Amino acid sequence: MEFVSPEGLRLDGRRPMEMRQLRAKIGAVDKAHGSAYFEMGNTKVIAAVYGPREVQNRSQQLNDQALVRCEYTMANFSTGDRRRKPKGDRRSTEISLVIRQTMEACIMTHLMPRSQIDIFVQVLQADGGTRSACINAATLALADAGIPMHDLVTSCSAGYLNSTPLLDLNYVEDSAGGPDVTVGILPKSTKVTLLQMDSKLPMDIFENVMQLATEGCKAVANYIREVLLEKTKERQKFHGV
Amino acid sequence: MLQNKSFVRKTRQGKVVKVVREHYLRDDIYCGAPSCQVCDTKDARLSSSIPSVLVLDTNVVLNQIDLLENPAINNVVVLSVVLDEAKNKNLSVYNRLRALCSNSLRNFFVFSNEYHKDTYVKAMVGESPNDRNDRAIRVATQWYQNHLGSRVQVLLITNDRENKRKATEEGISAETVESFVKSLGQPELLDLLVRPQSDDVHMVDSEDLRPSKRKVIYTEHKPMSEITAGLHSRIYHQGKLRVNRYNPFEAYVGSESIGDEIIIYGRPNMNRAFDGDIVAVELLPQEQWQEEKSLLLADEEDEPEDDVHLVPASADDAPRVANPVEGSDGTMKSVASRPAGRVVGVIKRNWHSYCGSLEPMPMPAGNAGIAHALFVSKDNRIPKIRIQTRQLENLMDKRIIVAVDSWDCSSRYPSGHYVRTIGQIGDRDTESEVVLIENDIDARPFSSQVLACLPPIPWSVSPEDLSNPIRQDLRHIRVFSVDPPGCRDIDDALHCTAFPNGNFEVGVHIADVTNFVHSGTPLDEEATQRGTSVYLVERRIDMLPKPLTEDICSLRADVERLAFSVIWEMTPEAEIISTRFTKSIIKSCAALSYVEAQARMDDRRMVDPLTADLRNMNSLAKIMRQRRIERGALTLASAEVKFQIDTETHDPLDIGMYQIREANQMVEEFMLAANISVAEKILKHFPVCSLLRRHPSPTKEMLEPLLRTAGAVGLSLDVSSSKALADSLDHAVGDDPYFNKLIRILATRCMSQAVYFCSGDLSPPEFFHYGLAALLYTHFTSPIRRYADVVVHRLLAASLGIYKLPNIFQDRPQLTSIADNLNYRHRNAQMASRASVELHTIIYFRTRPTDTQARIVKLRSNGFIVFVPKYGIEGPVYLTARGEKGGGEWSVDEQQQKIKKMDGSVCYSVLDTVNIHMEVVEPQPNRPKLQLTLV
Structure with a gap:
């Protein structure tokens, strides 16, 4: 199948190095300590953060750092065919773990010993790249909750189809079965906190694709910073400072 | 820069799903x-x-x-x-x-x-x-x-x-x-126009609009929805229609749903389907299965045209299982076992453009220069095509290309339009081009992008090549090549050195094409497309540009060349002790022809080291060959012919069977061994992405004609395995020396062809090569003229860790498509070579009517098919004049495979020798054909 036309356009009209439209909103769940809504094209996710708060299960309590927990779910209506998504299936357990580890890398957990931070992410609409979108939403929600972090974590995916590296795969491109590299970085230091790949790629092409994904992460970070800045200004006004 | 607008689309994937995609x-x-x-x-x-x-x-x-x-x-x-x-x-x-x-x-x-x-x-x-x-x-x-x-x-x-x-x-x-x-x-452009369907634009000519004049000849195709429903409920069967090459009124549809081939008799049942179309077929009631066939024999106004042609090289070229011959009294002696059917709809058309000429017809008077003509394709599986032209007298004696546009159910023939002219009919260049076009062979010169990938000429081994650690310097070894005379693209050379302990070091050195053809370059893409060099009688169409083919890669004598070598240590009993593979630099000391090599081996007085090497190799090769035959490899025979071509006029001067010498077999043996060694090596390293070659075992039905013929002369063949078949072929000696070869030729045409495949697509037991009785086989030894070998060279280099494996090997579907293309190109190249030989046979016999001996290989109701060993051709001899239906004079005995005159005075049986007269006749102007008559 032709994923990039000879004119250099992808199926949805993007060029290979272009991301989908990003949209973000801080504060989507009032009850949570911090929350955010994040869109990458038609992939729409919501994240809510509770904590730091008392550890619910004492046996899990850590005395030198905070306990970070994460739960990833997909709404029943998130894909076209309405099917009941079992909670705790393999895929969502794995993604939960991936998000938890990625977020743990940037949260200053040592500042909050004997406490617990819960991150809930839910996919409202799935169109490829859900784990990237979830990480981006979680970053925003953590920032909204005021949890101390070393840096933002942002994530983006890239693939390799028709001998072309493609940034930010959508569902059609993702299900082509080609290589799919998901990268998460700390944008200030460009340290990699997440790196996953499906399928295989030769080393030199892999580096190109990963480089592309990293550039994507940086673009997401710029956008997230803008959103945070805007929100801060809004609050400033609200508090009359 | 980005403006988002998402839209909604509905698709049907079994059920209706709403799909949202960004745009x-x-x-x-x-x-x-x-x-x-x-x-x-x-x-x-x-x-x-x-x-x-x-x-x-x-x-x-x-x-x-x-x-x-x-x-x-x-x-x-x-x-x-x-x-x-x-x-x-x-x-x-x-x-x-x-x-x-x-x-x-x-x-x-x-x-x-x-x-x-x-x-x-x-x-x-x-x-x-x-x-x-x-x-x-x-x-x-x-x-x-x-x-x-x-x-x-x-x-x-x-x-x-x-x-x-x-x-x-x-x-x-x-x-x-x-x-x-x-x-x-530009009026000539109007010929290229497809005449519009009447519902789009008003028809200019009104002749077809009178409904009373319209007669429906074919049944209407069923609508697609009905076909889909019918396929689901198994009323209809889907498959690809293949028209019998030897009888265009008979076609087969291989159907998965009933696991057998459905036979379709006659054009009305084929219902406007072309060869290669995907069709939906409805089975006829069983009692009609025979009836249809006899109807066909009586009904069709054009009789199936039988032409003299080359001897088929494999089952794929040979006529399908013959019709059971009709008895003289009109009753059927065999019961039809195969289902018959008729086409109810065409699911996918395989229309493309066809080569051929216009049917001779009188010039119409006036009519504003527009004439309707019937086009006859060179490929007799294609029906005549009606075209409209303004340049009729121009096209009459030309080979032209015509494309099909439509086939209305009220029209006997499909309608099409003229595409272009190739040249004068009968002209050798034109006819050669027709051969190339028909077989989809690209004979255009290489593009400038491709030529830009070539190394500068004159090329010689550079110091970098010499100092490259992956390349072993073998220039001191006495390497030589043995090829057909006049061979310019030498892709293999050999050496054989005796060790003091009595063992031999035997090396096969293959031109290192991949050193020049890098993956992903335009040169490589062109070679992938061409797939193979094509050898016609008078010319060669190269897969790689000439400088590579004839100079840089060719392992010519006395020049240093880069090679990829397979080196064995062998005992005098030809047991392989060790195998190694290396890139190398060699300097061939002699480029021998088969004749020269044979002469050296035979001449007892020659004692030079090169001749000693040749004799050593020959004795090793004989042992290897013997062992291979014991394993069950088949020694099949083909009737290859060779022309002597006049260097100036390019007309054939002489024609004769290609002679196979010991030297040929010696080289062949080592090439086989190298290919097998390489196949084992690459499969070990790349179990799922190796390119291998397999030869499927023939099925019972395929061997059926051989058994019937053999049975008629009192020979029983055991076909239970390749070993058994090989043994019984060895024992098949008749009273004359040619008998054994004839039986082998008949056996060869029962086999299917060997094919390339990607090792990940099949399971290991299917890798078997039946003809060679080898568990694994691939092509490594001719990278100059076959692309498969180039692929294998890359795999081998990667398995040695010398080079990285190119990316396409990661992509299995692409590898499979490369293998499919190679099979397609390989087959077309063979067909083109055969067609070229047939063409030159006609040119040769045009001026030389000949009497010669022939052998009967198959019986027909009105004559028999003979095989002419001397010229390697096969054709029909009619006992009764065409058109007269049997006349009741001759009767065929199916069991005994005999054809008798009614009064018992004359009797011919299969494999008999007959004297025939060969002559080129022109039943219609510009349509020469070779005719065989009994003397």
Whole structure:
């Protein structure tokens, strides 16, 4: 199948190095300590953060750092065919773990010993790249909750189809079965906190694709910073400072 | 830069699902005119000198692609909506259009109107997709007119009346193809036009519109929905229609749903399906299975044409299992076992253009120069095609190409249009080109991009090659090559050194083509496409450009060349002790021909080291050959012929069987061994992406004709395994020396052909090579003339860790498609070689009517098929004149395989020797054919 036309356009009209439209909103769940809504094209996710708060299960309590927990779910209506998504299936357990580890890398957990931070992410609409979108939403929600972090974590995916590296795969491109590299970085230091790949790629092409994904992460970070800045200004006004 | 607009689409995947996809509209899509002030002109493709721009409608693209390929049509904007529609409706048209768009000599520009912010059109409520697309085309045309201003005239070409009307209403200049072509003032272009369907544009001639005159000859095809439903409920069966090469009124449909081939007798049952079409078939009631066949024999006004042709080399070329011969009293002696059916609908057409000539006919008087003619394809599986032409007298004695457009159920023949002329009928160059076109062989010179990949000439081994640690210096070894005389593309050389302990070091050195042909270069892509060199009688069509084929890669004598070597240590009993593979530098000391090598071995007085090497190798090869035969390898025979060609006129001077000597077998043996060693090595390292070659075991049905013939002469063959068959072939000695070879030739044509495949696609037991009785086999030894060997060279280099494996090996579907293409090209190359030999046979016998001996290989109701060993050809000999149905004079005994005269005076049985007379006759002007008659 032709994923990039000879004119250099992808199926949805993007060029290979272009991301989908990003949209973000801080504060989507009032009850949570911090929350955010994040869109990458038609992939729409919501994240809510509770904590730091008392550890619910004492046996899990850590005395030198905070306990970070994460739960990833997909709404029943998130894909076209309405099917009941079992909670705790393999895929969502794995993604939960991936998000938890990625977020743990940037949260200053040592500042909050004997406490617990819960991150809930839910996919409202799935169109490829859900784990990237979830990480981006979680970053925003953590920032909204005021949890101390070393840096933002942002994530983006890239693939390799028709001998072309493609940034930010959508569902059609993702299900082509080609290589799919998901990268998460700390944008200030460009340290990699997440790196996953499906399928295989030769080393030199892999580096190109990963480089592309990293550039994507940086673009997401710029956008997230803008959103945070805007929100801060809004609050400033609200508090009359 | 990004404007988001998501839209909703409904697709059907078993159930109705709503699919939402993003659709980004852009402002950076340019118009492609080089003079444009606003747009980026970097990728502009349109010409600045022509003041008009054409925009094509989809129906024009789908129907008139032959016209578009004519250079007269230029400066065209192809809209992406048109491309998408073409892609969905007809992939081959899409590919041809894409080729036009990327051809730098033509000004075809693709405008992605679907992604442009100003030309994107959203479907309105209640608007059909077709209307929406038509509107999109009009909007884009309007945009072009506004964008380019009044300096340039933008013309919409459409054959859709409704679209044209709306366009004119909206102020867009629009024309039909006919009026546009007429305005160009080139009448010969009108021949290229496909005559429009009557519902689009008014038919100019009214002859077909009188319904009373119309007679329905074929049954109407069932609508697609009914076919799909029928396939589901197993009333209909889907499969590819294959027309019998030797009898165009008989076709087969291989159906998975009933696990057998369905036979289709006669054109009415074939119901306008062409060879290669995917069709839906309905089974006839069982009692009609026989009836249909006899009907066919009595009914058809044209009789199946039997021509003299070359001896088939494998079951794939041979005629299908013969019709059980009809008894003289008209009763059937065998019961039909195979289901018969009729075509109810065509699911996918396999129409393309065909080579042939016009049927001779008297010149019509007047009629404004437009004449209707019948086109007869060279490929007799294709029915005659009705065309309309304005240059009839011109085309009468020409070979032309014609494309099929439609086949109405009231018309006996399909209608088509003229595409181009190849040349004079009977002219050798023309006929050779016909052979190439028919077999889809690309004989064009290599493009400049391809030639740019070649190393500079004169080329010699560089110091870098010498110092390269992966390359072993073998220049001190006495290497030599043995090839057919006059061979310029020498891709293999050998050496054999005796060790003091009595063992031998034997090396096979293969030209290191991959050192020059790198993966992903234009040169490599061209070679992938060509797949193999093609050997015609008078010329060779190379897979790689000449400097590589004949010089840089060719392992000629006394020059240093790069090679890829397989080196064994062997005991004098030809047991392989060790195998190693290495890239090397060699210097061949002699390029021998088979005759020379044989002469050296035979001449007892020659005691030079080279001859000693040859003798050592020959004794090793004999042992290896013996062992291979014991394992069950078949020694099959073919009737290859060789022409002696006049160097000036290129006319054949002499014709004879190709003689196989011990030297040939010696070289062959070592090549087989090298291929097997390489196959084992690459499969070990790359179990799922190796390119191997397999030869499927023949089925019972395929061996059936052989057994019947053998049975008639009192020979029983054991076909339970290749070993058993090989043994019984060895024991098949008759009273004359040629008998054994004849039986072997008959056996060969029962086998299917060996094929390339990707090791990941099949399971290991299927890798077996039946003919060679080898568990694994591949092609490694001829990289100059076969692309498969190039692929294998890359695999072997990667398995040694010398080079990285190119990326395509990661992609299994692509590897499979390469293997399929290689099989296709390989087969076509063989067909072309055979056709070329047949052509030269006719040229040879044109001036030399000959009497010779022939052997009967098959019986017919009105004669028999004979095989002429001396010239390697096969053809029919008629005992009764054609047209007279048997006449009751001759009767065929199916069991005994005998044909008897009624009064018992004359009797011929299969494998008998007969004397025949061979002569070229011209039953129709310009249609020479070879005729065999009994002396």
